[in-house]
Each structure stands twice: as C-alpha cells, then as structure tokens.
Amino acid sequence: MDERINSHNANPFEDPAGSEGHIELDAAAVLTVDRNATLTLGTDSLIVLDEGLRHRRVAKNGCGLLPQLSKTTRAVPFYNILWAELTSFEVTIHYAQPAGKKSCRVGYINYTVTDKSLHAHTKRWVEALMDRAYPSNTKRRKRVKVLINPFGGQGYAQSLWTREIEPIFAAARCEVDVEKTAYRGHAVEIAEKMDVDAFDLVACASGDGLPHEVFNGLAKQKNARRALRRVAVTQLPCGSGNAMSLNLNGTDSPSLAAVAIVKGVRSPLDLVAITQGNNKYYSFLSQAVGIVAESDLGTESLRWMGSFRFTWGFLVRILGQTIYPAEVSVVTEIEDKHAIREAYRHAIEEQQAAAAKLTQSETDDDSLLGSEETVVPPLRPGSERAVLPPLRFGTVTDTLPSDFQTQDMPNLGNFYAGNMCWMSPDAPFFPASLPADGKMDLINISGLVSRATALGMLTTVEHGTLMNHPDVNYRKVLAYRITPRMHQTPDKRRIRAQIGRWLGGSAKQKEGLIAIDGERVPFEAFQAEVVPALGTVLSKRGAIYEYDGPKPA
Numbered sequence: 001m002d003e004r005i006n007s008h009n010a011n012p013f014e015d016p017a018g019s020e021g022h023i024e025l026d027a028a029a030v031l032t033v034d035r036n037a038t039l040t041l042g043t044d045s046l047i048v049l050d051e052g053l054r055h056r057r058v059a060k061n062g063c064g065l066l067p068q069l070s071k072t073t074r075a076v077p078f079y080n081i082l083w084a085e086l087t088s089f090e091v092t093i094h095y096a097q098p099a100g101k102k103s104c105r106v107g108y109i110n111y112t113v114t115d116k117s118l119h120a121h122t123k124r125w126v127e128a129l130m131d132r133a134y135p136s137n138t139k140r141r142k143r144v145k146v147l148i149n150p151f152g153g154q155g156y157a158q159s160l161w162t163r164e165i166e167p168i169f170a171a172a173r174c175e176v177d178v179e180k181t182a183y184r185g186h187a188v189e190i191a192e193k194m195d196v197d198a199f200d201l202v203a204c205a206s207g208d209g210l211p212h213e214v215f216n217g218l219a220k221q222k223n224a225r226r227a228l229r230r231v232a233v234t235q236l237p238c239g240s241g242n243a244m245s246l247n248l249n250g251t252d253s254p255s256l257a258a259v260a261i262v263k264g265v266r267s268p269l270d271l272v273a274i275t276q277g278n279n280k281y282y283s284f285l286s287q288a289v290g291i292v293a294e295s296d297l298g299t300e301s302l303r304w305m306g307s308f309r310f311t312w313g314f315l316v317r318i319l320g321q322t323i324y325p326a327e328v329s330v331v332t333e334i335e336d337k338h339a340i341r342e343a344y345r346h347a348i349e350e351q352q353a354a355a356a357k358l359t360q361s362e363t364d365d366d367s368l369l370g371s372e373e374t375v376v377p378p379l380r381p382g383s384e385r386a387v388l389p390p391l392r393f394g395t396v397t398d399t400l401p402s403d404f405q406t407q408d409m410p411n412l413g414n415f416y417a418g419n420m421c422w423m424s425p426d427a428p429f430f431p432a433s434l435p436a437d438g439k440m441d442l443i444n445i446s447g448l449v450s451r452a453t454a455l456g457m458l459t460t461v462e463h464g465t466l467m468n469h470p471d472v473n474y475r476k477v478l479a480y481r482i483t484p485r486m487h488q489t490p491d492k493r494r495i496r497a498q499i500g501r502w503l504g505g506s507a508k509q510k511e512g513l514i515a516i517d518g519e520r521v522p523f524e525a526f527q528a529e530v531v532p533a534l535g536t537v538l539s540k541r542g543a544i545y546e547y548d549g550p551k552p553a
C-alpha cells in the first residue's frame with residue numbers, strides 16, 4: 001500500500017524527519033511569500049514554514065474545529081499535490097489531504113507573493129513543483145472517460161463518484177466525460193465505439209465487471225491492438241469485488257484510488273484469451289473452477305450475509321470436503337516454487353533498473369509504455385499491428401497441441417488461475433503474479449486434503465503464504481484447458497451433500513460453476529492462454545502490483 005496518503009500515520013501536516021531546520025536550502029527551491037512564510041521544495045515533499053500557522057490553528061481550535069498544533073511547519077508529499085498555479089501574484093496549491101485512515105479530500109494552500117520582484121522566480125518555482133508532483137512518466141490533465149455502474153456493489157457508485165472522486169479529478173484538472181451504464185454489456189458497446197484518441201483512460205466506477213467489459217469492448221475495435229494500447233483501463237472501486245484497484249492503485253478506497261489514477265503510470269498488462277464453445281473473449285483478473293467459484297457465485301442466495309457469505313460458503317464446502325472433478329491440460333513454464341520466487345525477484349530488479357533509467361532520460365520508445373506523453377502512431381486499417389495476435393495454442397475446439405500435459409483430476413478441490421495478486425482485500429492469492437511477465441499463476445489443490453489442513457490453508461491466504469503450503473500446487477503457466485464434469489455423489493452421502501448445499505447457499509444449483517473475472521460463464525470446457533502485454537492499465541509502480549511479492553518458504 002502507498003506509504004504516503006494511505007499509510008496510517010501519513011498526515012501531510014506532520015513534519016517529515018528532519019524537514020524543519022535541517023534542510024540544505026537551495027535558493028531556487030525556496031519561495032518567500034506573505035506573512036514571512038516560505039514554501040520549500042524538499043526531497044519528497046513541499047514544506048510550508050509559516051509562523052502564522054500556530055496562531056491561526058490555535059484560534060480555530062478555540063472553536064473546536066481543529067486540533068491544536070504547536071508546529072509551524074506543514075509537509076505535503078509531492079505525490080499528494082494535485083495542482084499548483086500562479087495567478088498574478090497568488091500561488092494556489094491543491095492537494096489530497098488525508099481524511100481518516102481510508103480516504104482523502106481536496107485541500108488547498110494559498111499565499112500571495114508580496115515581493116513583486118520575485119515574479120519570474122515564482123513562475124519557475126511553481127513549474128518545478130508541478131514537475132515533482134507529476135514526474136516525467138505521469139501525464140498531467142488526463143482525459144478520462146468515466147463509466148458509472150449505478151448498480152455496482154451496494155448501489156452507491158453514483159454518490160461515491162460525486163462526493164469522493166469527482167472533486168479530486170477536478171482539482172487535478174482532468175477532463176472528464178461521464179456516462180452511466182444502463183444494462184449488462186453496455187460498457188462493452190461503449191468501449192467498442194469510443195474514440196481512442198480522445199481519451200487517455202477509461203475509469204470504471206464499479207466492481208471488476210466493468211473493466212472486464214471495457215477490455216473486451218476495446219478488443220472489438222477495428223484497430224483492436226492499438227485501442228488496447230492507447231486507452232488505459234482503470235477502476236474507481238465502487239463494487240463488491242474491487243481487485244483491480246487493490247492491485248494497481250493499492251487501495252479499495254474510491255478517493256485514494258482517484259489520486260492513484262491521477263498520478264498513475266501507464267503500464268502494459270497481460271490479458272488472457274479464453275475460448276469456450278465458439279466464444280472468444282479476454283480475462284484480466286482470474287478464472288476459477290471449484291471451491292472459489294462456488295463460494296462466490298454459488299452463494300448469491302446468501303447476499304444478506306454481506307461479504308461474510310464468501311467465507312461462510314468456503315467453510316461449508318471445506319467441511320463438506322467438496323470435490324470438483326476435471327481433466328486439466330497445462331503448458332507449464334515454471335513448476336518449482338523456489339524458481340518462481342527467484343523469477344519474481346529478478347523481475348523486481350529489472351523493474352527498479354528500468355524505473356531508474358526512466359527518471360534519468362525520457363524514452364521515446366512507445367513500446368515501453370512508460371511515458372504518458374508518448375504519442376501512439378496511427379495504424380493503417382488492416383495493417384499487421386492492428387489485428388489481435390493469433391492464438392498460439394489454438395482454441396478449445398482444436399485438437400490439443402502436444403505442448404500440453406494432461407492430467408485427470410477426479411478429486412480436484414480448487415482450480416484457480418490468476419493474473420493479479422489480490423483477489424479481495426484480505427486475499428493476496430497470487431503473490432508471485434506480475435502484470436506483464438507473459439504468464440498466469442495457477443493454483444490447484446486436491447479436495448481430499450483433511451479438513452484441518454484445508455482450514456489451515458485458509459488462514460495462510462491473508463498472509464500471502466498459501467503458495468508455500470506443501471499441499472498447494474503453484475505454477476507459472478502459459479496456457480491450459482480444463483474440462484470440468486459434475487461430481488456424482490454416492491447414494492449413502494446424498495442427504496449429507498444436500499444439507500451441505502443448503503447451508504452453502506446452493507440448494508437449487510443444478511450444475512457446477514465457473515467464474516471468469518468474477519462473472520459466471522457456462523459450465524463447460526474452456527481454454528486459456530496468455531497474450532503478453534496486450535492491455536494497458538495505470539499503476540503506481542509500473543511493472544509490479546501493490547504487494548511485496550512471495551514470502552520465503
């Protein structure tokens with residue numbers, strides 16, 4: 001999670017260590033304003049030194065409005081600064097001000113430069129502040145197509161947008177065009193028809209359902225490849241499943257996510273091409289067969305339990321030792337858990353080197369997608385790069401290529417493929433996943449592990465150590481095909497199984513469940529393969545998710 005506005009004690013009014021009195025002041029970094037106050041560009045923050053703060057704060061505190069502060073210094077991290085401008089001799093700075101542990105609102109600082117001879121210096125100073133607030137790989141004034149799902153989550157997306165998100169976009173001078181989705185699939189149509197040169201990103205005020213639709217809509221454009229590269233897909237978390245924002249914005253708070261998007265860096269994202277029957281579409285998050293899909297989609301009738309329904313559904317199925325038989329064929333890239341951790345470590349090192357390089361010199365190679373300012377060249381209709389890449393392993397209806405290794409899994413309990421780390425706020429299921437490593441992370445677990453072992457595994461999920469469990473098979477894969485079949489309950493266990501289904505919320509369920517990006521698809525065979533770096537998102541750190549990676553065994 002972000003160490004700035006997200007962190008528990010990150011108050012922009014707190015002094016960063018050593019800010020007051022210990023800074024080596026470069027004259028260009030300091031701006032003297034009225035009331036003998038100074039504004040200084042520090043290492044990571046803007047530092048406001050103002051004797052008047054003490055008096056004004058105490059006075060306000062008298063009205064019970066603000067706590068008494070004895071300090072005369074404020075520090076506002078550059079990350080939090082949304083905009084700064086000079087109008088005549090007035091400097092105004094808008095920034096994201098923490099409001100409680102999990103949200104922020106727009107605050108501002110306003111000073112007049114009384115020494116008129118400082119005008120040119122002030123102009124340069126404001127530009128320097130903006131350069132720090134928006135490093136070279138972060139575009140200012142993003143052009144945002146906002147899609148609001150009025151029925152996402154508890155149905156508060158519209159009011160969250162108005163109250164918590166829009167003021168942040170406005171303060172950051174983003175250009176926004178807002179549209180509400182009116183029906184299922186509407187976001188696919190909007191993304192398919194949108195002018196990809198008119199927007200930098202689509203921001204979905206929704207759960208994970210709308211981003212899924214937007215990727216698929218962009219994939220239907222005539223120049224699909226360019227559309228998917230040109231427009232970043234982002235999430236303003238307003239749904240019941242907000243995994244995309246957890247992974248890329250590091251938060252499921254709408255206001256904090258808005259800041260992360262304002263400050264977001266364009267980054268490539270692998271997409272997963274799914275074929276099922278004659279359908280083909282893209283998944284950005286996960287595919288689940290077995291206990292995870294059942295605990296999510298099979299507990300709709302328990303919605304009254306709130307988010308606890310997932311845990312409840314999971315526990316009931318674990319205690320019932322439910323199994324979901326399937327034939328599974330996989331193209332595995334890395335099988336050994338130690339090698340997976342090493343590959344992750346290597347990727348982090350590369351990412352850090354690339355980030356350092358980017359700050360040293362701006363690149364004009366748009367294939368890196370590092371710079372928002374990059375101009376994406378128009379592609380000729382019908383040109384090679386316009387079309388989507390052909391599937392390397394064919395479709396689910398083709399004969400299985402020899403690269404696949406097939407295994408019958410009559411006792412499968414959990415089959416879960418992930419393209420991102422967090423699946424929900426307390427569930428970093430795939431700690432080794434990377435946005436664009438060209439691989440999916442695949443977990444499979446037998447349904448016959450003892451109840452005690454299964455419960456033990458459940459507790460490891462939130463610590464990100466499920467992958468280390470000896471009974472968990474965790475692989476990096478390029479493609480797989482899964483053919484699920486219904487489990488035939490032996491006669492003597494029928495009544496027990498029926499009670500289990502009733503308790504687990506699936507009494508009326510006739511067939512098994514498959515969840516792709518959290519949405520239900522038909523219970524039949526499907527094939528999945530990674531299409532490296534096909535999509536584009538905005539992220540905080542480029543090539544990694546907001547998680548600290550796999551834990552040592």
Ligand SMILES: Nc1ncnc2c1ncn2[C@@H]1O[C@H](COP(=O)(O)OP(=O)(O)OP(=O)(O)O)[C@@H](O)[C@H]1O
Nearest residue numbers: 152153181182183184185206207208209239240241
């Ligand atoms: N106006 C609408 N009426 C009905 N469904 C809609 C509407 N707009 C969008 N949808 C659909 O709602 C589904 C779920 O959306 P979303 O992911 O935003 O919310 P959620 O609350 O996280 O999801 P879920 O209901 O699956 O828990 C998407 O498949 C989307 O197509």
